[in-house]
Amino acid sequence: MIPGSFEYFSPQTLPEAVTLLQRYGEDAKVLAGGHSLIPLMKLRLAAPRYLVDLSRIDGLTYIRESEGFLRVGALTRHGDIETSDVIRSGYPLLADAARVIADPLVRNMGTVGGSLAHADPAGDWGAALLAAGAHVVATGPRGGRTIPLDEFFVGTFTTALQPDEILTEIGIPQSQKNSGGAYLKLERKVGDFAIAAVGVGLLLSSTGACEQVGIGLCNVGPTSLRAGQAEQVLRGKKPDDATIARAAETAATESDPADDLRGPADYKRDMVRVLTARALRLAVGRAKGGA
Amino acid sequence: MGNRVKITINGSVHEAEVEPRLLLVHFLREVVGLTGTHIGCDTTNCGACTVLLDGRAVKSCTMFAVQADGRTVMTVEGLAQNGQLHPIQEGFHQKHGLQCGFCTPGMMITAFALLQRVPNPTEEQIRWGISGNLCRCTGYVNIVAAIKDAADKMRGTPAPAGERS
Numbered sequence: 001m002i003p004g005s006f007e008y009f010s011p012q013t014l015p016e017a018v019t020l021l022q023r024y025g026e027d028a029k030v031l032a033g034g035h036s037l038i039p040l041m042k043l044r045l046a047a048p049r050y051l052v053d054l055s056r057i058d059g060l061t062y063i064r065e066s067e068g069f070l071r072v073g074a075l076t077r078h079g080d081i082e083t084s085d086v087i088r089s090g091y092p093l094l095a096d097a098a099r100v101i102a103d104p105l106v107r108n109m110g111t112v113g114g115s116l117a118h119a120d121p122a123g124d125w126g127a128a129l130l131a132a133g134a135h136v137v138a139t140g141p142r143g144g145r146t147i148p149l150d151e152f153f154v155g156t157f158t159t160a161l162q163p164d165e166i167l168t169e170i171g172i173p174q175s176q177k178n179s180g181g182a183y184l185k186l187e188r189k190v191g192d193f194a195i196a197a198v199g200v201g202l203l204l205s206s207t208g209a210c211e212q213v214g215i216g217l218c219n220v221g222p223t224s225l226r227a228g229q230a231e232q233v234l235r236g237k238k239p240d241d242a243t244i245a246r247a248a249e250t251a252a253t254e255s256d257p258a259d260d261l262r263g264p265a266d267y268k269r270d271m272v273r274v275l276t277a278r279a280l281r282l283a284v285g286r287a288k289g290g291a
Numbered sequence: 292m293g294n295r296v297k298i299t300i301n302g303s304v305h306e307a308e309v310e311p312r313l314l315l316v317h318f319l320r321e322v323v324g325l326t327g328t329h330i331g332c333d334t335t336n337c338g339a340c341t342v343l344l345d346g347r348a349v350k351s352c353t354m355f356a357v358q359a360d361g362r363t364v365m366t367v368e369g370l371a372q373n374g375q376l377h378p379i380q381e382g383f384h385q386k387h388g389l390q391c392g393f394c395t396p397g398m399m400i401t402a403f404a405l406l407q408r409v410p411n412p413t414e415e416q417i418r419w420g421i422s423g424n425l426c427r428c429t430g431y432v433n434i435v436a437a438i439k440d441a442a443d444k445m446r447g448t449p450a451p452a453g454e455r456s
Binding site: 031055103 | 294310311312314333334335336338341347348349350353354355357358360401419420422423424
Protein backbone atom coordinates (compact mmCIF):
# COMPACT_ATOMS: atom_id res chain seq x y z
CA MET A 1 0.00 0.00 0.00
CA ILE A 2 1.35 3.39 -1.03
CA PRO A 3 0.70 6.49 1.08
CA GLY A 4 -0.32 9.78 -0.50
CA SER A 5 2.41 12.23 -1.48
CA PHE A 6 3.89 14.55 1.12
CA GLU A 7 6.83 16.81 1.66
CA TYR A 8 9.37 15.52 4.18
CA PHE A 9 11.39 17.57 6.66
CA SER A 10 13.98 16.28 9.09
CA PRO A 11 14.91 19.22 11.32
CA GLN A 12 18.03 19.01 13.48
CA THR A 13 16.68 21.10 16.36
CA LEU A 14 13.45 21.46 18.29
CA PRO A 15 12.97 25.19 17.46
CA GLU A 16 13.36 24.32 13.78
CA ALA A 17 10.67 21.64 14.12
CA VAL A 18 8.33 24.04 15.93
CA THR A 19 8.85 26.65 13.20
CA LEU A 20 7.82 24.09 10.57
CA LEU A 21 4.68 23.26 12.56
CA GLN A 22 3.87 26.97 12.87
CA ARG A 23 4.26 27.36 9.12
CA TYR A 24 2.16 24.36 8.09
CA GLY A 25 -0.29 24.07 10.99
CA GLU A 26 -2.93 21.37 10.58
CA ASP A 27 -1.45 20.25 7.24
CA ALA A 28 1.65 18.94 9.03
CA LYS A 29 2.07 15.81 11.10
CA VAL A 30 4.92 15.00 13.44
CA LEU A 31 6.71 11.71 12.70
CA ALA A 32 8.41 9.92 15.58
CA GLY A 33 8.67 6.11 15.31
CA GLY A 34 5.91 6.15 12.72
CA HIS A 35 4.32 2.91 13.86
CA SER A 36 0.87 4.43 14.24
CA LEU A 37 1.10 7.19 11.64
CA ILE A 38 2.62 5.25 8.73
CA PRO A 39 0.03 2.41 8.84
CA LEU A 40 -2.70 5.09 8.81
CA MET A 41 -1.02 6.81 5.86
CA LYS A 42 -0.74 3.53 3.98
CA LEU A 43 -4.48 2.99 4.45
CA ARG A 44 -4.99 6.63 3.40
CA LEU A 45 -6.83 7.26 6.63
CA ALA A 46 -4.24 9.99 7.15
CA ALA A 47 -2.81 12.07 4.32
CA PRO A 48 -0.68 14.84 5.80
CA ARG A 49 0.87 17.21 3.24
CA TYR A 50 3.96 17.74 5.36
CA LEU A 51 5.83 15.34 7.62
CA VAL A 52 8.17 16.67 10.29
CA ASP A 53 10.48 13.83 11.34
CA LEU A 54 11.84 14.30 14.87
CA SER A 55 14.33 11.44 14.68
CA ARG A 56 17.35 13.62 13.86
CA ILE A 57 16.86 15.93 16.83
CA ASP A 58 19.34 15.04 19.54
CA GLY A 59 18.40 14.83 23.19
CA LEU A 60 14.86 13.46 23.03
CA THR A 61 15.81 9.90 24.01
CA TYR A 62 16.51 9.40 27.72
CA ILE A 63 15.28 7.76 30.92
CA ARG A 64 16.48 9.47 34.08
CA GLU A 65 15.39 10.38 37.59
CA SER A 66 15.68 13.99 38.71
CA GLU A 67 13.91 16.33 41.14
CA GLY A 68 11.35 13.80 42.27
CA PHE A 69 10.38 12.61 38.81
CA LEU A 70 11.28 9.88 36.39
CA ARG A 71 11.75 11.75 33.12
CA VAL A 72 11.40 9.95 29.82
CA GLY A 73 12.28 11.67 26.54
CA ALA A 74 9.47 11.57 24.00
CA LEU A 75 11.53 9.68 21.41
CA THR A 76 12.41 6.89 23.84
CA ARG A 77 11.35 3.65 22.22
CA HIS A 78 9.12 1.09 23.89
CA GLY A 79 12.00 -1.38 23.66
CA ASP A 80 14.33 1.04 25.51
CA ILE A 81 11.84 1.19 28.37
CA GLU A 82 11.43 -2.60 28.32
CA THR A 83 15.17 -3.12 28.77
CA SER A 84 15.99 -0.16 31.05
CA ASP A 85 17.50 -1.07 34.44
CA VAL A 86 15.98 2.05 36.03
CA ILE A 87 12.52 0.97 34.87
CA ARG A 88 13.01 -2.68 35.77
CA SER A 89 14.19 -1.94 39.29
CA GLY A 90 11.76 0.82 40.25
CA TYR A 91 8.78 1.03 37.90
CA PRO A 92 7.01 -2.32 37.51
CA LEU A 93 3.90 -0.66 36.06
CA LEU A 94 5.93 0.75 33.16
CA ALA A 95 8.01 -2.41 32.77
CA ASP A 96 4.84 -4.52 32.54
CA ALA A 97 3.29 -2.18 29.97
CA ALA A 98 6.39 -1.85 27.78
CA ARG A 99 6.71 -5.58 27.21
CA VAL A 100 3.13 -6.08 26.02
CA ILE A 101 2.99 -3.26 23.48
CA ALA A 102 2.60 -4.73 19.99
CA ASP A 103 5.59 -7.02 19.26
CA PRO A 104 9.39 -6.79 19.68
CA LEU A 105 9.97 -5.36 16.19
CA VAL A 106 7.39 -2.63 16.65
CA ARG A 107 8.89 -1.85 20.07
CA ASN A 108 12.22 -1.21 18.35
CA MET A 109 10.69 1.71 16.45
CA GLY A 110 7.58 2.95 18.26
CA THR A 111 8.10 5.76 20.80
CA VAL A 112 6.33 6.56 24.05
CA GLY A 113 5.77 10.20 23.03
CA GLY A 114 4.38 9.20 19.65
CA SER A 115 2.03 6.72 21.23
CA LEU A 116 0.63 9.31 23.66
CA ALA A 117 0.31 12.03 21.00
CA HIS A 118 -1.54 9.58 18.75
CA ALA A 119 -4.11 9.19 21.58
CA ASP A 120 -5.52 5.88 20.47
CA PRO A 121 -7.75 4.58 23.30
CA ALA A 122 -6.17 1.18 22.57
CA GLY A 123 -2.67 2.54 23.22
CA ASP A 124 -1.18 0.89 26.28
CA TRP A 125 0.83 3.92 27.42
CA GLY A 126 -2.29 6.04 27.88
CA ALA A 127 -3.77 3.75 30.52
CA ALA A 128 -0.43 2.89 32.13
CA LEU A 129 0.68 6.50 32.46
CA LEU A 130 -2.71 7.71 33.71
CA ALA A 131 -2.32 5.10 36.47
CA ALA A 132 1.22 6.36 37.13
CA GLY A 133 -0.01 9.95 37.63
CA ALA A 134 2.11 11.19 34.74
CA HIS A 135 2.32 14.56 33.06
CA VAL A 136 3.71 15.52 29.66
CA VAL A 137 5.79 18.48 28.57
CA ALA A 138 4.65 20.20 25.37
CA THR A 139 7.15 22.42 23.59
CA GLY A 140 5.90 25.15 21.28
CA PRO A 141 6.79 28.63 20.06
CA ARG A 142 6.44 30.03 23.59
CA GLY A 143 8.60 27.36 25.20
CA GLY A 144 7.47 24.39 27.25
CA ARG A 145 4.34 23.82 29.30
CA THR A 146 3.34 20.95 31.54
CA ILE A 147 0.04 19.16 30.93
CA PRO A 148 -1.25 16.61 33.47
CA LEU A 149 -2.13 13.45 31.57
CA ASP A 150 -5.62 13.70 33.10
CA GLU A 151 -6.16 16.76 30.90
CA PHE A 152 -4.26 15.49 27.88
CA PHE A 153 -6.68 13.06 26.20
CA VAL A 154 -9.46 15.25 24.83
CA GLY A 155 -11.12 12.61 22.65
CA THR A 156 -10.37 9.64 20.42
CA PHE A 157 -7.13 10.50 18.58
CA THR A 158 -7.35 14.04 20.00
CA THR A 159 -5.11 15.63 22.61
CA ALA A 160 -4.61 18.98 24.32
CA LEU A 161 -1.56 19.64 22.12
CA GLN A 162 -1.79 22.71 19.88
CA PRO A 163 -0.89 22.21 16.19
CA ASP A 164 2.45 23.95 16.78
CA GLU A 165 3.35 22.02 19.92
CA ILE A 166 5.48 18.89 20.21
CA LEU A 167 5.30 16.44 23.08
CA THR A 168 8.91 16.35 24.32
CA GLU A 169 8.95 14.67 27.73
CA ILE A 170 6.91 12.44 30.01
CA GLY A 171 7.25 12.88 33.77
CA ILE A 172 6.22 10.34 36.39
CA PRO A 173 6.43 10.76 40.17
CA GLN A 174 9.61 9.00 41.26
CA SER A 175 9.15 5.56 42.79
CA GLN A 176 9.39 5.24 46.57
CA LYS A 177 10.04 2.44 48.99
CA ASN A 178 6.36 1.57 49.43
CA SER A 179 5.21 2.19 45.89
CA GLY A 180 4.14 -0.54 43.52
CA GLY A 181 2.35 -1.04 40.26
CA ALA A 182 1.24 -3.49 37.62
CA TYR A 183 -0.17 -3.54 34.10
CA LEU A 184 -2.23 -6.49 32.94
CA LYS A 185 -3.38 -6.88 29.37
CA LEU A 186 -5.79 -9.40 27.93
CA GLU A 187 -5.08 -9.86 24.23
CA ARG A 188 -6.06 -12.41 21.61
CA LYS A 189 -2.47 -12.84 20.46
CA VAL A 190 0.90 -11.11 20.69
CA GLY A 191 0.84 -7.88 18.75
CA ASP A 192 -2.87 -7.26 19.01
CA PHE A 193 -4.50 -4.37 20.79
CA ALA A 194 -6.03 -5.17 24.16
CA ILE A 195 -9.44 -6.74 24.60
CA ALA A 196 -9.05 -4.86 27.87
CA ALA A 197 -6.05 -3.83 29.93
CA VAL A 198 -5.67 -2.24 33.36
CA GLY A 199 -2.79 -0.34 34.90
CA VAL A 200 -2.41 0.28 38.63
CA GLY A 201 0.04 2.51 40.44
CA LEU A 202 -0.06 2.92 44.20
CA LEU A 203 1.82 4.08 47.27
CA LEU A 204 1.17 2.46 50.63
CA SER A 205 1.45 4.37 53.93
CA SER A 206 3.44 3.03 56.90
CA THR A 207 0.22 1.43 58.17
CA GLY A 208 -0.35 -0.33 54.83
CA ALA A 209 -3.20 1.90 53.64
CA CYS A 210 -3.41 3.24 50.08
CA GLU A 211 -1.92 6.71 50.33
CA GLN A 212 -1.94 7.28 46.58
CA VAL A 213 -3.57 5.18 43.92
CA GLY A 214 -4.07 5.45 40.17
CA ILE A 215 -6.07 3.09 37.95
CA GLY A 216 -5.96 3.40 34.15
CA LEU A 217 -8.15 1.48 31.69
CA CYS A 218 -7.14 0.64 28.11
CA ASN A 219 -9.40 0.14 25.08
CA VAL A 220 -12.65 0.21 27.01
CA GLY A 221 -13.82 3.73 26.17
CA PRO A 222 -13.47 6.59 23.71
CA THR A 223 -10.12 7.55 25.29
CA SER A 224 -7.70 6.01 27.75
CA LEU A 225 -9.70 6.19 30.98
CA ARG A 226 -8.87 6.86 34.60
CA ALA A 227 -11.09 4.96 37.03
CA GLY A 228 -11.39 7.82 39.53
CA GLN A 229 -14.25 6.38 41.57
CA ALA A 230 -12.49 3.07 41.97
CA GLU A 231 -9.41 4.96 43.17
CA GLN A 232 -11.67 6.73 45.69
CA VAL A 233 -12.82 3.35 47.05
CA LEU A 234 -9.20 2.52 47.87
CA ARG A 235 -7.82 5.87 48.99
CA GLY A 236 -6.93 5.87 52.70
CA LYS A 237 -8.01 2.25 53.12
CA LYS A 238 -6.12 -0.98 53.52
CA PRO A 239 -6.30 -2.90 50.24
CA ASP A 240 -7.85 -6.06 51.69
CA ASP A 241 -9.79 -8.52 49.55
CA ALA A 242 -13.18 -6.89 50.13
CA THR A 243 -11.91 -3.39 49.32
CA ILE A 244 -10.11 -4.63 46.19
CA ALA A 245 -13.28 -6.43 45.05
CA ARG A 246 -15.33 -3.27 45.55
CA ALA A 247 -12.78 -1.14 43.69
CA ALA A 248 -12.68 -3.65 40.83
CA GLU A 249 -16.48 -3.63 40.51
CA THR A 250 -16.44 0.16 40.52
CA ALA A 251 -13.76 0.26 37.79
CA ALA A 252 -15.94 -2.02 35.65
CA THR A 253 -18.86 0.40 35.93
CA GLU A 254 -16.58 3.29 34.98
CA SER A 255 -15.45 1.56 31.79
CA ASP A 256 -17.38 2.23 28.61
CA PRO A 257 -16.46 -0.50 26.12
CA ALA A 258 -18.05 -1.12 22.74
CA ASP A 259 -19.07 -4.41 21.12
CA ASP A 260 -16.55 -5.38 18.45
CA LEU A 261 -14.62 -8.34 17.08
CA ARG A 262 -12.68 -8.55 20.35
CA GLY A 263 -15.85 -9.27 22.27
CA PRO A 264 -19.14 -7.91 23.52
CA ALA A 265 -19.21 -4.91 25.86
CA ASP A 266 -20.47 -6.91 28.86
CA TYR A 267 -17.56 -9.33 28.57
CA LYS A 268 -15.03 -6.53 28.35
CA ARG A 269 -16.56 -4.77 31.35
CA ASP A 270 -16.25 -7.97 33.35
CA MET A 271 -12.65 -8.34 32.21
CA VAL A 272 -11.98 -4.83 33.55
CA ARG A 273 -13.26 -6.06 36.91
CA VAL A 274 -11.07 -9.17 36.84
CA LEU A 275 -7.96 -7.39 35.62
CA THR A 276 -8.37 -4.52 38.08
CA ALA A 277 -8.54 -6.93 41.02
CA ARG A 278 -5.53 -8.90 39.80
CA ALA A 279 -3.48 -5.78 39.05
CA LEU A 280 -4.29 -4.33 42.47
CA ARG A 281 -3.22 -7.51 44.24
CA LEU A 282 -0.01 -7.64 42.20
CA ALA A 283 0.75 -3.96 42.80
CA VAL A 284 0.12 -4.28 46.55
CA GLY A 285 2.44 -7.28 46.71
CA ARG A 286 5.13 -5.35 44.90
CA ALA A 287 4.68 -2.31 47.13
CA LYS A 288 5.24 -4.56 50.11
CA GLY A 289 8.50 -5.73 48.59
CA GLY A 290 7.34 -8.88 46.83
CA ALA A 291 8.34 -9.75 43.30
CA MET B 292 9.76 16.41 -5.08
CA GLY B 293 12.68 13.95 -4.85
CA ASN B 294 14.82 13.62 -1.76
CA ARG B 295 18.37 12.36 -2.01
CA VAL B 296 19.17 9.45 0.31
CA LYS B 297 22.41 7.66 1.06
CA ILE B 298 21.97 4.35 2.83
CA THR B 299 24.62 1.76 3.66
CA ILE B 300 23.16 -1.65 2.87
CA ASN B 301 25.09 -4.83 3.66
CA GLY B 302 28.29 -2.80 3.66
CA SER B 303 27.76 -0.97 0.34
CA VAL B 304 26.65 2.63 0.05
CA HIS B 305 23.57 3.20 -2.10
CA GLU B 306 22.53 6.68 -3.18
CA ALA B 307 19.32 7.54 -4.95
CA GLU B 308 16.71 10.21 -5.48
CA VAL B 309 13.43 9.00 -3.98
CA GLU B 310 9.93 10.23 -3.32
CA PRO B 311 9.48 10.70 0.43
CA ARG B 312 6.54 8.29 0.42
CA LEU B 313 8.70 5.42 -0.86
CA LEU B 314 8.76 2.75 1.82
CA LEU B 315 12.11 1.29 2.80
CA VAL B 316 11.03 -2.19 1.70
CA HIS B 317 10.27 -0.89 -1.82
CA PHE B 318 13.60 0.94 -1.87
CA LEU B 319 15.41 -2.29 -1.02
CA ARG B 320 13.53 -4.45 -3.50
CA GLU B 321 12.89 -2.12 -6.42
CA VAL B 322 15.61 0.53 -6.30
CA VAL B 323 18.52 -1.53 -4.98
CA GLY B 324 17.29 -4.87 -6.35
CA LEU B 325 17.61 -6.82 -3.10
CA THR B 326 14.50 -8.97 -3.28
CA GLY B 327 15.36 -11.21 -0.33
CA THR B 328 13.36 -8.91 1.93
CA HIS B 329 9.73 -9.94 1.46
CA ILE B 330 6.49 -8.01 1.59
CA GLY B 331 4.01 -10.12 3.51
CA CYS B 332 1.05 -8.45 5.15
CA ASP B 333 2.08 -4.85 4.38
CA THR B 334 0.32 -3.88 7.64
CA THR B 335 3.08 -4.10 10.32
CA ASN B 336 1.88 -7.50 11.52
CA CYS B 337 3.85 -10.32 9.93
CA GLY B 338 7.55 -9.37 10.02
CA ALA B 339 8.42 -10.85 6.60
CA CYS B 340 10.00 -7.48 5.74
CA THR B 341 12.27 -7.37 8.80
CA VAL B 342 15.69 -5.77 8.31
CA LEU B 343 18.29 -4.44 10.70
CA LEU B 344 18.39 -0.66 10.97
CA ASP B 345 21.53 0.41 12.83
CA GLY B 346 21.52 -3.05 14.39
CA ARG B 347 17.88 -3.15 15.51
CA ALA B 348 15.34 -5.42 13.86
CA VAL B 349 12.53 -3.35 12.34
CA LYS B 350 9.69 -3.80 9.86
CA SER B 351 10.78 -2.15 6.62
CA CYS B 352 7.17 -1.85 5.38
CA THR B 353 6.56 0.65 8.15
CA MET B 354 9.25 3.19 7.52
CA PHE B 355 10.10 5.50 4.67
CA ALA B 356 13.42 5.23 2.86
CA VAL B 357 14.08 8.89 3.76
CA GLN B 358 14.02 7.90 7.45
CA ALA B 359 16.95 5.55 6.78
CA ASP B 360 19.05 8.30 5.13
CA GLY B 361 22.58 8.18 6.54
CA ARG B 362 21.87 4.96 8.42
CA THR B 363 22.99 1.36 8.09
CA VAL B 364 20.71 -1.43 6.93
CA MET B 365 21.33 -5.16 6.85
CA THR B 366 19.09 -7.48 4.85
CA VAL B 367 19.01 -11.26 4.54
CA GLU B 368 21.51 -10.94 1.67
CA GLY B 369 24.03 -9.67 4.23
CA LEU B 370 24.04 -12.89 6.26
CA ALA B 371 26.23 -15.12 4.08
CA GLN B 372 29.88 -14.10 3.85
CA ASN B 373 32.21 -15.10 0.98
CA GLY B 374 29.81 -17.77 -0.19
CA GLN B 375 29.63 -19.32 3.29
CA LEU B 376 26.18 -19.57 4.82
CA HIS B 377 25.76 -17.86 8.18
CA PRO B 378 25.19 -20.28 11.11
CA ILE B 379 21.59 -19.02 11.24
CA GLN B 380 21.07 -20.00 7.60
CA GLU B 381 22.74 -23.35 8.26
CA GLY B 382 20.48 -23.86 11.25
CA PHE B 383 17.32 -23.20 9.21
CA HIS B 384 18.64 -25.57 6.55
CA GLN B 385 19.63 -28.41 8.83
CA LYS B 386 16.75 -28.20 11.31
CA HIS B 387 14.17 -27.74 8.59
CA GLY B 388 13.18 -24.31 9.94
CA LEU B 389 11.06 -23.48 6.92
CA GLN B 390 8.47 -24.90 4.60
CA CYS B 391 7.30 -22.34 2.05
CA GLY B 392 10.13 -20.00 3.01
CA PHE B 393 8.24 -16.75 2.74
CA CYS B 394 8.75 -15.66 6.36
CA THR B 395 12.32 -16.99 6.47
CA PRO B 396 14.31 -13.83 5.58
CA GLY B 397 12.53 -11.82 8.30
CA MET B 398 12.74 -14.70 10.72
CA MET B 399 16.51 -15.04 10.22
CA ILE B 400 17.18 -11.31 10.55
CA THR B 401 15.16 -11.23 13.77
CA ALA B 402 17.10 -14.26 14.98
CA PHE B 403 20.36 -12.49 14.12
CA ALA B 404 19.39 -9.44 16.22
CA LEU B 405 18.23 -11.69 19.06
CA LEU B 406 21.49 -13.67 19.16
CA GLN B 407 23.57 -10.48 19.16
CA ARG B 408 21.78 -9.48 22.34
CA VAL B 409 21.19 -12.90 23.90
CA PRO B 410 23.86 -15.37 22.73
CA ASN B 411 22.46 -18.29 24.71
CA PRO B 412 18.69 -17.88 24.67
CA THR B 413 16.19 -20.17 26.35
CA GLU B 414 13.31 -21.52 24.29
CA GLU B 415 11.07 -18.91 25.89
CA GLN B 416 13.44 -16.10 24.95
CA ILE B 417 13.54 -17.35 21.36
CA ARG B 418 9.76 -17.60 21.16
CA TRP B 419 9.38 -14.16 22.73
CA GLY B 420 12.06 -12.77 20.39
CA ILE B 421 10.32 -13.97 17.22
CA SER B 422 6.82 -13.09 18.40
CA GLY B 423 6.65 -10.28 15.83
CA ASN B 424 7.32 -12.68 12.96
CA LEU B 425 4.50 -14.87 11.70
CA CYS B 426 4.98 -18.27 10.09
CA ARG B 427 1.91 -19.99 8.67
CA CYS B 428 3.61 -23.31 7.84
CA THR B 429 5.91 -24.71 10.44
CA GLY B 430 4.16 -24.27 13.77
CA TYR B 431 7.44 -22.64 14.87
CA VAL B 432 8.91 -25.78 16.47
CA ASN B 433 11.67 -26.19 13.89
CA ILE B 434 12.28 -22.45 13.70
CA VAL B 435 13.01 -22.45 17.42
CA ALA B 436 15.27 -25.49 16.94
CA ALA B 437 17.08 -23.75 14.07
CA ILE B 438 17.77 -20.65 16.14
CA LYS B 439 18.93 -22.76 19.08
CA ASP B 440 21.24 -24.66 16.73
CA ALA B 441 22.65 -21.39 15.37
CA ALA B 442 23.17 -20.06 18.88
CA ASP B 443 25.12 -23.17 19.84
CA LYS B 444 27.27 -22.96 16.71
CA MET B 445 27.92 -19.24 17.14
CA ARG B 446 29.04 -19.81 20.72
CA GLY B 447 31.20 -22.71 19.55
CA THR B 448 29.38 -25.39 21.54
CA PRO B 449 27.49 -27.84 19.37
CA ALA B 450 24.24 -29.26 20.65
CA PRO B 451 24.59 -32.61 22.46
CA ALA B 452 24.65 -35.53 20.04
CA GLY B 453 21.35 -37.29 19.53
CA GLU B 454 19.30 -34.36 20.84
CA ARG B 455 15.95 -34.34 19.11
CA SER B 456 15.39 -31.12 17.23
